[in-house]
Amino acid sequence: MATNALPHLDSSLQIPTSFLSGTSGGSVADFSGFQVIRRNGSLSAFDESKISNAITKAFIAVEGTTATGSRRIHDAVRELTTQIVVALSRRADKARALHIEDIQDQVELALMRSGEHKVARAYVLYRAERAEQRRVRAQVVIQSVPALKVRLASGETVPLDEVRLQREVEMACHGLDGVSADAVMSEVRRNLYDGILEHEVGLAQTMSARSLVEQEPNYAFVSARLLINILRDEALGFVLPEAVTPMRQSVTIDYATYFPAYIRKAILLDILDKELGLFDLSRVAAALDASRDGNFQFLGLQTLYDRYFLHEGGVRFELPQAFFMRVAMGLAIREIDREAKAIEFYQLLSSFDFMCSTPTLFNCGTLRPQLSSCFLTTIEDDLAGIFKAVKDNALLSKYAGGLGNDWSSVRGLGSHIKGTNGQSQGLVPFLKVANDTAIAVNQGGKRKGAVCGYLETWHIDIEEFLDLRKNTGDDRRRTHDMNTANWVPDLFMQRVEEDGTWTLFSPDEVPDLHDLYGRAFAERYAHYETKAARGEVRVMRTVKAVELWRKMLTMIFETGHPWITFKDPCNLRSPQQHAGVVHSSNLCTEITLNTSAQEIAVCNLGSINLANHMTEGGLDRARLRRTVRTAMRMLDNVIDINFYTVPEARASNLRHRPVGLGIMGYQDALYQQRIPFASSEAVRFADESMECISYEAISASVDLAEERGRYASFDGSLWSKGILPIDSVKLLQEHRDHTMTMTQTSTLDWGALRVRVQKSGMRNSNTLAIAPTATISNICGVTQSIEPTYQNLFVKSNMSGDFTVVNASLVNDLKGLGLWDEVMISDLKYFDGSLGSIDRVPEELKRLYATSFEVEATWLIQAAACRQKWIDQAQSLNLYIDQPSGRKLDALYREAWHAGLKTTYYLRSRSATHVEKSTVKRTDGKLNAVAVTTAPAGVVCDMSDPTCEACQ
Known part of the structure; x- marks a missing residue:
């Protein structure tokens, strides 16, 4: 028509x-x-x-x-x-x-x-x-349009300075392809009205540019640069009110003048540590690069403004480069030449080559520098232990920690309580308390409290545990705000494949199963089954393994929980198996550290922006080496600087010193190489890139050990025996009856590194873990973690609002073919950001820009398996499945187990996705492009659920 x-x-x-x-x-x-x-x-x-x-x-x-x-x-x-x-x-x-x-x-x-x-x-x-x-x-x-009036805070009205508006928009558009100052000004003019409030003028500029993002992705940079003007007025008006007017006329911010005053102001307000004021502030301020403010996209800068920048009375007085330097100084506070190290750390952060995790960015340099991302606890089987764990959850959550709780030790429903001669109500009432605690202690008001409960598959309460996230049934036995995960032993998967039976026990009658894994677990489990058959076990139940497996898969499809994680790979490949047992993972399933009543495991995270380390010839290994060395030093510093809210966390972290270096921008790196996600080339790149990062991370930890000393529990570890992550694949294979699909091929000189590890030791018990990066990837403007592109055009919703996301790489390619127009934008909206049904798009681009539900999940598992062989911890692996069925889910999770993966994360299914089509012609940020919401089934996270970003 x-x-x-x-x-x-x-x-x-x-x-x-x-x-x-x-x-x-x-x-x-x-x-x-x-x-x-x-x-x-x-x-x-x-x-x-x-x-x-x-x-x-x-x-x-x-x-x-x-x-x-x-x-x-x-x-x-x-x-x-x-x-x-x-x-x-x-x-x-x-x-x-x-x-x-x-x-x-x-x-x-x-x-x-x-x-x-x-x-x-x-x-x-x-x-x-x-x-x-x-x-x-x-x-x-x-x-011929009459001049509009602006109403000042005092109530006085003055003529609108349209010349200044035009100049600011032109500066924001400078150097960006495909943007037009006239187009932005046209949108600005239609959003002005006579008597507009002074602070709304800048907002009108910013949101007008933002409304054009769906037409040209570079408007995301324009709107961010216009937002900088607002931030500058707010910050300078608080820190240096006398300098607002002259600084306002400058193209860039005078950080050399602003930064020392900002540090002194924040110390005076009891927000920053006084030690930061003892730095040579002129020296570090001279290193601040104001031009890097122009590298932000609107989503990243708005997120920093809303949730990260320091504020007083609602006024944000911290500007972007000051923010990065504040974090860098906080991490360098115990270095010998701390100014030099602060500048080195700043360069890494402000270039977006590497980004620390959210707790580090929140709290670094403050009076309570709780910088760690993840805390893993084991709950003891008595009231004192249970409620101590709840208290620990609250204290750890207060300062932005994400929590993983191991509940497998707590006795089940109907088990005997010796002290009262009564029967236990089981896990669920206590899980409800943990759920409500996470709601009550919402990470200092900055984001929702986030916790994940883990339970082994043999626990007598496992079936009630599976139902915790259902929207039906007795609400007193539901935990709608807490994540849950299955901790699955290999023996259970073997019984599923054999169509055998499975026996459920209460842990008070089988206390040693909790600490056993591999063949030792299988033998002891068979012993307890024999006892149960003789009637020597009070609380037990036998079920068909396949039927329990089907219920697990049904629940993960219907509610998104519990996630499927595998106990034996996490323990058999753990470098620290001599020092304890891995009883669970964390909130996002990438951390695999030992826990006990005496030790709360802690991990400190950060992620490399892989997209920034690519050249026309592939991976820039020299730049990657520099990034990894500096990043590992920053993460190691966190351990000593960190503010620990519970003593068990401090003891564990100082003894083992684990860190979790991860990646983000993986999909962007594939785009740069013109490699489709669903391809053997992509799997090879996953292998190559992770091998290089693993090699450099281990090498950097050895360097730190030579400089600072090895970690306390090094002796007896796999490291001390010359067994690196790539070597530990054999240990897992020895306990498996099937041949794993995880290969052991390598390309670098691992022999020489083994010698160095055994001779000098390691500074850190663990080095690598791939977290979701849901927020820090937004800050850097790249795709999150190891995820495929969700959609090529959609709206991302998070705590800062709704943001139009357009695949800039795709837009550039379509422009080159003359295909980027209003009809293409409309078609992308109509087809949920997918190119598959748009006939005029070449097949080559459809393959390259296939979205998450168009990529067969087997490719994600194959790539993950190649990464897992290099990683001493795990990875947050989301799985996407189009038109799910029981057969597909069964095949998918069995493949993950056969591949030797340690954990999986969310299951997302398109059948549960509801897409709202809309226009982007708004200026309030509430209605843009394609907004994604989710039904209860299958898809429980839309790439921005705050509980998914707790690690990053």
């Missing part, structure tokens, strides 16, 4: 009164006195009947005048009008009026939600044409 067939929604079109009568069904919100800003800046009263009229005209444009006689259309118009008015009422702010296009955005969104895709698609193209016509006309008539 030609786009000009759609009539102007403001034009006169005769519609029978009988058709419109009652369409709104009665107003659902009081809009009396509320006004609408028209495109010429004038105001008119809100009238919901105009919405009904507009929707009706849209149907007539597509279906012809016979639509007015359709009862279906009549009912649809009435229902859609009600939905739109409800949506508008939620946004209504009586201090401001709604813009006419805000209302039209809701019309378009409602049409798409209701399935009227033809009408909505034509509407998208129509509005684009009309916008272009208005832009052209605006160039002619702009001189």
Whole structure:
């Protein structure tokens, strides 16, 4: 259908009164006195009947005048009008009026939600044409528009300085391809109104640029640069109020003047450690590179502003490069030449080559520098132990720690309590308390408390544990806010494959199973089964292993939990098996450290931006080596600087000194090499890149051991025996009856490194772990962790709001082919960010830019298996499956086990995904492109759930 067939929604079109009568069904919100800003800046009263009229005209444009006689259309118009008015009422702010296009955005969104895709698609193209016509006309008539007034905080009004607005937009667009200052200014002008508040002017600039991101990804940089102007005024007005006006005229921030004053101000406010004031502030301030402020995209900078920058009374007074230097100084505070090391650390962070985890960024240099990411605990089987664990959870969560709790020691339902001669209520009531504690202690108000409970598959309460996240049943036996994970021994998987039976026990009657793994576990488990058969075990139940496995898979599909993690690979390949047992993983399933009643495992995380370490010839190994060496030093420093809230965590961390270096931007690195994710080339790159990182991380830990000494429990470890992660694959294979698909091929000189490890020792018991990086990848503007691209065009929702995400690499390729236009944008929205159904896109690009649900999950597992052989801990591995079935899930998780993986993370299935199509023509950041929400089944995380980003 030609786009000009759609009539102007403001034009006169005769519609029978009988058709419109009652369409709104009665107003659902009081809009009396509320006004609408028209495109010429004038105001008119809100009238919901105009919405009904507009929707009706849209149907007539597509279906012809016979639509007015359709009862279906009549009912649809009435229902859609009600939905739109409800949506508008939620946004209504009586201090401001709604813009006419805000209302039209809701019309378009409602049409798409209701399935009227033809009408909505034509509407998208129509509005684009009309916008272009208005832009052209605006160039002619702009001189005749009366000057607008700006209302200052004092109440005084002054003329709007449009010359300054234009200059700031032009500076923000400078050096970026594909952006237009005129296009931004056109959007800015339509969002200005007479009497606009002073602080809203900068916001209008920023959000106007942001609204163009779907057309050109580089507008994400423009909007970030405009946001910098707002941040500068706010920060300088607090730290150096006398310098705001002269500094405001500069293109860049004068960090040399601002930084020492900022440090002194933060110390005076008791926010930063006084030790930072003893640095040579002039020396470190001279190293700050203001030009790197221009490297932020809007999502990253807004996230830093909302959640990371230091503030007082709601005023953010920390600017981006000061933030990175503050973190760097905090990490260098015990170095000998601490200024030199702070500058070295700053260079790594501000270049986005490496990023520390969220707790480190939150708290570094502060009075309570809790910098560690993950804490793993084992709960003892008595009330004192249980409630001490709950208290520990609260203290650890307070300063942004993510928690993994091992509950396998706690006796099950119906077991005997000797002290009262009664029966236990089992795990669930205590898990409910842990769940509620995570809600109550919400990580210092910065993000939700996050905890994951682990349980071994032989526990008598396992079936109730599987049901914890269900939305039905007794709510007193549900934990809706706590993650859960299965801790699965190899023996159970063998019984599943043999179609055998499986016996459930209460741990008070089989106390040693908790600490056994491999063949020792299998032998002891068989011993207890024999005892149970003789009636010598009080609390037990025998089930079919396959039936329990099916319930596990059913629950992970229906609720997303419990995750599937494997006990034996985590222990048999652990470098620290001489010093204890790995009883669980952490919140995000990448940490595999020993825990006990005496030791709370702690891990300190950070991630390499792999995309920044690529050249035309592939991996830049020299740059990667420099990054890894510095990053490992930063992570090792965390251990000594860290503020520990519980003594068991301090003792464990200082004794073993584990760190978890990971990666992000893996998908971006594949794009740079033109390698599709679903390919053997991608699997080879996963192998090559992780081998290089593993080699350099181990080597860097040896260097630190030579400088600072080996970690205390080194003797007896696999390291001390010359058994590196690649060698420990054999140890796992020796306990498996099947041949694992994990290979042991290598390309680097591992023999020489083994000699160095045994001679000099290691500074850190563990070196590598791949975390989700859900937030720090946003800061760096790259794809998270080892994930495939979620969608090529969608809206990411997190605690900072909703953000349009467009695959810039794809846009560049489509531009080169002359295919990037309004129709392509509309098609990407319609097809949920996928190229697969867009005929004019070449097959080569469809393969390269296949989204997560278009990539067969087996490719993710193959790549993960290649990485796992180099990693001494684990990786947060999300699995995606299109149109899931029991057979597919069974095959998928068995493949993960056969491959020798230690853990898996979320299962995401497209059948449970609901996609809202919309426009991006908003300025409040609440309605952009394609917004992804999730139904309870299968998909439980949309790449931005705060509980998923607790590690990073």
